[in-house]
Amino acid sequence: xxxxxxxxxxxxxxxxxxxxxxxxxxxxxxxxxxxxxxxxxxxxxxxxxxxxxxxxxxxxxxxxxxxxxxxxxxxxxxxxxxxxxxxxxxxxxxxxxxxxxxxxxxxxxxxxxxxxxxxx
Amino acid sequence: xxxxxxxxxxxxxxxxxxxxxxxxxxxxxxxxxxxxxxxxxxxxxxxxxxxxxxxxxxxxxxxxxxxxxxxxxxxxxxxxxxxxxxxxxxxxxxxxxxxxxxxxxxxxx
Numbered sequence: 084x085x086x087x088x089x090x091x092x093x094x095x096x097x098x099x100x101x102x103x104x105x106x107x108x109x110x111x112x113x114x115x116x117x118x119x120x121x122x123x124x125x126x127x128x129x130x131x132x133x134x135x136x137x138x139x140x141x142x143x144x145x146x147x148x149x150x151x152x153x154x155x156x157x158x159x160x161x162x163x164x165x166x167x168x169x170x171x172x173x174x175x176x177x178x179x180x181x182x183x184x185x186x187x188x189x190x191x192x193x194x195x196x197x198x199x200x201x202x203x
Numbered sequence: 204x205x206x207x208x209x210x211x212x213x214x215x216x217x218x219x220x221x222x223x224x225x226x227x228x229x230x231x232x233x234x235x236x237x238x239x240x241x242x243x244x245x246x247x248x249x250x251x252x253x254x255x256x257x258x259x260x261x262x263x264x265x266x267x268x269x270x271x272x273x274x275x276x277x278x279x280x281x282x283x284x285x286x287x288x289x290x291x292x293x294x295x296x297x298x299x300x301x302x303x304x305x306x307x308x309x310x311x312x
Contacts (some may be wrong), residue, residue: 087246119301129290131301142299178247188294189237191258193246 085110087194100167105179113137117182122175169201207304215312222278224307226291231271238276240287
């Protein structure tokens, strides 16, 4: 069964850039699915950050678009998120997720999430 | 942008109760709605998609209904393991943007 595993720094300073990676375990990044990042700030709801396809095509949340970039590394079977100009408002649990194949409107598999704290 | 609201934001019910959570969209979204279960320390789980399709492996006590602007998630016979926060989610196509409801926290009375 495919699993997703997020990794990255737990603590980042304000104004710096966050880099997170999501490893696709027991499956392939080239499976024809779209892959997304979603975050949940403390005590708040879920916010979609963006998505990427195996080809490198991306779509980003307009509210974050100026600070976000995503990439795919097929050789490592993983995809990545970069979020720049961090502030305390970016403190959140960051999840990677897979969108349903052929129905890319929903997320059928998620990672456990990784907590990122933005603080000096 | 399409906004999703959920009611109630919190509910407390007894084991075995029938529980209903409502999600409302600010404009019609046909049946393009999903429900997720989030538990602390666990990966979120897709329960229902396309408003009423049960995801593989999800217990049959979970069901979804609705279309247009009003949707419901029903748990027929609440179990202790159902303690979680439930979120609805939809996708807008132009621009492509996924949005979630604010969540409903379910506890056992």
